[in-house]
Amino acid sequence: MLTRIPPRVRALLILSILILIAPMLFPSSFYYRIGTLIFINSIAVIGLVILIGYAGQISLGHAGFSGIGAYACALAPTHLGLPPFLSLILGAVISGLLAWFVGRPILRLKGHYLAVATLGLGMLISMVLNNEAQFTGGPDGMMVASLGLTKGLEGLFDVNLKTSVVWYWFAGVMVLLGAWIALNLYNSPTGRVLRSVHDSEIAAKTVGADVARYKLVAFVISAVYASIAGSMLALFNRFITPDIASFLHSVELVTMTVLGGAGSVLGGIAGATLLTALPQALTVFHEYEHVMLGLIMMLVMIFMRDGLLPTLRKTLTRRAIA
Amino acid sequence: MxxxxxxxxxxxxxxxxxxxxxxxxxxxxxxxxxxxxxxxxxxxxxxxxxxxxxxxxxxxxxxxxxxxxxxxxxxxxxxxxxxxxxxxxxxxxxxxxxxxxxxxxxxxxxxxxxxxxxxxxxxxxxxxxxxxxxxxxxxxxxxxxxTDRMACEKIFTDMQANGISKIGMISGTGGFGKSMRGQCMDVAGDFDIEIVADETYGPSDSDMTPQLTNIKNTDGIQAVVNPGFGQGPAIVTRNYRQLGIDLPLYQSHGVASKSFIELAGDAAEGVRLPAAALLVANNLAEDDPQKxxxxxxxxxxxxxxxxxxxxxxxxxxxxxxxxxxxxxxxxxxxxxxxxxxxxxxxxxxxxxxxxxxxxxxxxxxxxxxxxxxxxxxxxxxxxxx
Amino acid sequence: MSEFLQFVFSGLTVGAVYALVALGFTIIYNASSVVNFAQGEFVMLGGMATVFIFDAGVPIWGAAALAILLTATIGILLNKLAIEPARGASVVNLIIITIGASIFLRGLAQIVFDKQIHRFPAFSGDTPFNIAGATLLPQSIWVLFGAAAVFIGLYAFFTRTLMGKAVLATANNRLAARLVGINTNFIMALSFALSAAVGATAGVLVTPITLTSYDIGVMLALKGFAAAMLGGMGNPFGALVGGLLIGLIEATTAGYLSSDYKDAAAFIVILLTLFVMPQGLFGQKSMERV
CATH class of the missing domain: 3.40.50.2300 (Response regulator)
Known part of the structure; x- marks a missing residue:
């Protein structure tokens, strides 16, 4: 019965159910924060699924766009008097424009050259955030205005709400929205061209696709996703440091995408879930925490080449057939 | 083992x-x-x-x-x-x-x-x-x-007592160095101290001779302060002696551990820094309550x-x-x-x-x-x- | 003038280290098309192991040799346990595997060694040479000559020995190499051992100047990777030039412009170079078959 529903509706359905029932299993309100962080990371990762999974381009600098989004929310309310939500949009617009502007020359590069160019782009953004301390507070970070979600809801319904609970639902809805857009893109004409670029750029070019334009579209969309995720993290934590734009965060995002299964939105979300929750579980290993993290990353990539979710799915279908 | x-x-x-x-x-x-x-x-x-x-x-x-x-x-x-x-x-x-x-x-x-x-x-x-x-x-x-502000004040008090009024700073760009640099700039005026050279280095940099060369060539400079922690200050100190700069060098409380002396070696001789009594426990007076x-x-x-x-x-x-x-x-x-x-x-x-x-x-x-x-x-x- | 010379000395010393890391990248990339992000950890292991073996009472030369040997062994194990089982996986998978390996090695180092910063004495003392008003440490000369020796050694190995040519053949076409009787598995192991040894040598040479700790590898891998790409991936000469160039750009930017943005200058140069020359300075144009 489930098979008759179109795959993208099925994916959204599964995601909604998971978001709805997860809180029933939370032992304490702390887990709402973990849930929210998973959703925020998922949004950035969905963007990378479009770039890496659909279009087959790599980026080691997307944390830079998260940094732009985060600092837009930190700076625009005080300097431009914008409300936080509009600051989030402003950050997304700036990130999108920057990606569009640098995307053309950068995306002409291939493979590892593309990796090092995006890495450089991310480094440059993170250096500006670190160095311009009179605006950004430097490496010690700065406070961020509140989005006012909790206050607003409390005012509306005259109840007492926990910020992380409110954010869990807000970020959950945002993930659904992000996944819905990405899933629709997958089946759109643009998505089909992107996937053909992934398989073979030259073949796509030969059949008449404007490859450069489509790659640029994927790059810009993924930058906007990363920027929105950065804005949300800043507004959720109400405090931000340049660490959000660091090389290590870029690597973390790519790792989430690939570990879960770069080809699918659900896979990306699975990767974000694993890598966000794992450090909390690994605290039991104390000083062996990092050893375990490295080991898990290697084992997953060696034994589940398509990523966590696609491999699981394959195993399950095989068992179902047998 | x-x-x-x-x-x-x-x-x-x-x-x-x-x-x-x-x-x-x-x-x-x-x-x-x-x-x-x-x-x-x-x-x-x-x-x-x-x-x-x-x-x-x-x-x-x-x-x-x-x-x-x-x-x-x-x-x-x-x-x-x-x-x-x-x-x-x-x-x-x-x-x-x-x-x-x-x-x-x-x-x-x-x-x-x-x-x-x-x-x-x-x-x-x-x-x-x-x-x-x-x-x-x-x-x-x-x-x-x-606080880093107190460290700046302590250093500047010592400078004032030694008739130093024009100084250079070389600060780490990590949180500690950046914050202390800001505080020092803030309070320098209270001690009639002018910062005539202001250089920085990254947290994982391994050679600071270019920055120190610039400080060395600044006119009228009388002493240098290095806010930062980690391996940075040890490298700064070694580069400082390598370039033959013989002005007083002040480190911050961020280097206050024996390993700084080991890492900087002979170059550490003569370096001054503000620190807690913990480092000099043996030299404290017998009636010092902290001892x-x-x-x-x-x-x-x-x-x-x-x-x-x-x-x-x-x-x-x-x-x-x-x-x-x-x-x-x-x-x-x-x-x-x-x-x-x-x-x-x-x-x-x-x-x-x-x-x-x-x-x-x-x-x-x-x-x-x-x-x-x-x-x-x-x-x-x-x-x- | 003397200040310019000082900036050049500084840039060459730091650049030589980047060049050695970039060479390490090149060796593994040529044999297997893998970009090994654990390359920085080889440098760390070389330095840290030397510190601990030296502290245990072994003379510095013995300690250095043991450390390089140990790191080479770890390189072989990395190939055997993580890269070989993943043969045929995509480029991104392999990148994640090596990033996982670097996290793993760092985690292991902080347990087996410690989290302190370390150093061992310079080989020929700390008294600097004075050259035209600029100063140069004897250890910097060790680094520069060490890098040159490694480069020449590798060059001779790849062009003059049968084994070296076998590595190049494997790099060019794995299947063809196997058909003419080359043991490609052995060549892979050899490349990892060689690359790890080069990294460890860099660690040994540079620790007296730059100090070492369990987590220095991340930044070095980043700079070394950038240097290898600037020079053109896969070209040892490009790696050498790329490394030295980045070192020089950093030092002169710090000296003449702004020390805040010296890393930025290096990356801007890399970006501009790649826009004009998408294969790096000395890289070969690759063709994609449809």
């Missing part, structure tokens, strides 16, 4: 944690949380801090706990990442339900956690440097190390870990001892409001950093007298003044 030790401690730790896990429901425990930069770039802060806390918890439990209740320490490693620190802070408050928290090795992690503890009303003692943590005063937030306190900590720490003490571990020592004292004064290990009140009224507490007298408008409680001006002579610290 090392590996064997590792295996042994892990087995032991596993056995102990299994036992405590079994024993948990039966006993009333004092739950104290901590999140520190045990790994990552600030690990030379977080590592001795974590070891100190673990040692003190064992010590206090062997002596019967606080108010007769055993202490359990829940320790997380945030790697110096503010987002992780905030997550662990939430976990400590909402999941582990600790009564107080010690931690935040860096200013960034501390500032990220402050709103959590303010909102949850949990007493929080930070081990980070910047003055922004306690100025303006936050109801539930305290800190033990001297027995710091001597005992040094001995305990070195026996427990086999490593030399640093002032960073001392910050954790002060925080834990002050918290334990506050719980005893308040007569409670659960009422956070009473513990906070007792902490705020800490007076005459003798720690490794100095004598602490807190008040509702001062959640640090140290003054400049807690800082000693040291000079490195013959590979050891000497008190000057």
């Amino acid at each position: 090392k590996l064997k030790q590792v295996v042994k401690t892990t087995t032991l730790a596993a056995a102990v944690s299994a036992m405590t896990a079994l024993a948990t429901p039966a006993l009333a425990e004092v739950l104290i949380g901590s999140t520190l930069a045990i790994t990552g770039r600030a690990s030379f802060l977080g590592d001795p801090e974590a070891k100190t806390l673990a040692m003190l918890v064992d010590e206090i439990n062997a002596a019967g706990g606080i108010n007769g209740e055993p202490v359990r320490l829940i320790q997380y490693d945030d790697g110096g990442d503010p987002n992780k620190a905030r997550t662990f802070a939430t976990r400590l408050v909402e999941d582990d339900e600790v009564v107080a928290v010690i931690g935040g090795s860096t200013t960034g992690t501390t500032m990220a956690m402050v709103p959590i503890f303010e909102e949850a009303e949990v007493p929080f003692i930070s081990l980070a440097g910047a003055v922004a943590i306690i100025d303006p005063v936050k109801k539930w937030v305290f800190k033990t190390p001297h 027995p306190v710091v001597m005992k900590y040094i001995e305990d720490y070195q026996t427990a870990t086999g490593e030399p003490v640093s002032t960073f571990g001392g910050h954790a020592y002060d925080a834990f001892k002050m918290l334990a004292a506050a719980m005893e004064t308040a007569g409670t290990t659960t009422d956070s409001a009473a513990i906070r009140y007792a902490l705020e009224n800490t007076s005459g507490f003798i720690g490794t950093a100095g004598v602490v007298n807190m008040s509702p408008d001062d959640h640090l409680g140290l003054d400049l007298s807690a800082f000693k001006m040291l000079e490195i002579r013959d590979g050891d610290w000497t008190i000057i003044e």
Whole structure:
């Protein structure tokens, strides 16, 4: 019965159910924060699924766009008097424009050259955030205005709400929205061209696709996703440091995408879930925490080449057939 | 040998944690949380801090706990990442339900956690440097190390006494260096000091001769200050001597550990820095009230870990001892409001950093007298003044 | 003038280290098309192991040799346990595997060694040479000559020995190499050992100047990777030039412009170079078959 529903509706359905029932299993309100962080990371990762999974381009600098989004929310309310939500949009617009502007020359590069160019782009953004301390507070970070979600809801319904609970639902809805857009893109004409670029750029070019334009579209969309995720993290934590734009965060995002299964939105979300929750579980290993993290990353990539979710799915279908 | 030790401690730790896990429901425990930069770039802060806390918890439990209740320490490693620190802070408050928290090795992690503890009303003692943590005063937030502003003031006082008025600065771009650079620029005017050269270096840079060459070639420069920690100051000091600069070099309290002298070698001779009494315990006067306190900590720490003490571990020592004292004064290990009140009224507490007298408008409680001006002579610290 | 010379000395010393890391990248990339992000950890292991073996009472030369040997062994194990089982996986998978390996090695180092910063004495003392008003440490000369020796040694190995040519053949076409009787598995192991040894040598040479700790590898891998790409991936000469160039750009930017933005200058140059020359300075144009 489930098979008759179109795959993208099925994916959204599964995601909604998971978001709805997860809180029933939370032992304490702390887990709402973990849930929210998973959703925020998922949004950035969905963007990378479009770039890496659909279009087959790599980026080691997307944390830079998260940094732009985060600092837009930190700076625009005080300097431009914008409300936080509009600051989030402003950050997304700036990130999108920057990606569009640098995307053309950068995306002409291939493979590892593309990796090092995006890495450089991310480094440059993170250096500006670190160095311009009179605006950004430097490496010690700065406070961020509140989005006012909790206050607003409390005012509306005259109840007492926990910020992380409110954010869990807000970020959950945002993930659904992000996944819905990405899933629709997958089946759109643009998505089909992107996937053909992934398989073979030259073949796509030969059949008449404007490859450069489509790659640029994927790059810009993924930058906007990363920027929105950065804005949300800043507004959720109400405090931000340049660490959000660091090389290590870029690597973390790519790792989430690939570990879960770069080809699918659900896979990306699975990767974000694993890598966000794992450090909390690994605290039991104390000083062996990092050893375990490295080991898990290697084992997953060696034994589940398509990523966590696609491999699981394959195993399950095989068992179902047998 | 090392590996064997590792295996042994892990087995032991596993056995102990299994036992405590079994024993948990039966006993009333004092739950104290901590999140520190045990790994990552600030690990030379977080590592001795974590070891100190673990040692003190064992010590206090062997002596019967606080108010007769055993202490359990829940320790997380945030790697110096503010987002992780905030997550662990939430976990400590909402999941582990600790009564107080010690931690935040860096200013960034501390500032990220402050709103959590303010909102949850949990007493929080930070081990980070910047003055922004306690100025303006936050109801539930305290800190033990001297501020970077005080370090600047101490250095500038010494410069003024030596007739120095034009200086160069070379600062690390990490949180510590950047914050202290700002504070020094802020207070320089009060001491009639003009900063005529201002250079920086990245946290993982390995050669600072270009920046120092520029400082060397600046006209009229009389001394150089280097705010920063980690390997940076040791490299700056070595490059300084390599270039043959013979102006006085001032380091910050961020290098206050014996390993700085080892790393900088002969180049460290003549370097001056403000630091806590902990570094010069042997040279303190016999009647100095700090002497027995710091001597005992040094001995305990070195026996427990086999490593030399640093002032960073001392910050954790002060925080834990002050918290334990506050719980005893308040007569409670659960009422956070009473513990906070007792902490705020800490007076005459003798720690490794100095004598602490807190008040509702001062959640640090140290003054400049807690800082000693040291000079490195013959590979050891000497008190000057 | 003397200040310019000082900046050049600084840039060459730092650049030589980047060049050695970039060479390490090149060796593994040529044999297997893998970009090994654990390359920085080899440098760390070389330095840290030397420190601990030296402290145990072994003379410095013995300690250095043992450390290089140990690191080479770890390189072989990395190939055997993590890269070989993943043969045929995509480029991104392999990148994640090596990033996982670097996290793993760092985690292991902080347990087996410690989290402190370390150093061992310079080989020929700390008294600097004075050259036309600029100063140069004897250890910097060790680094520069060490890098040159490694480069020449590798060049001779690849062009003059049968084994070296077998590595190049494997790099060109794995299947063809196997058909003419080359044991490609052995060649892979050899490349990892060689690359790890080069990294460890860099660690040994540079620790007296730059100091070492368990986590220095991340930044070095980043700079070394950038240097290899600037020079053109796969070209040892490009790696050498790329490394030295980045070192020089950093030092002169710090000296003449702004020390805040010296890393930025290096990356801007890399970006501009790649825009004009998408294969780096000395890289070969690759063709994609459809």
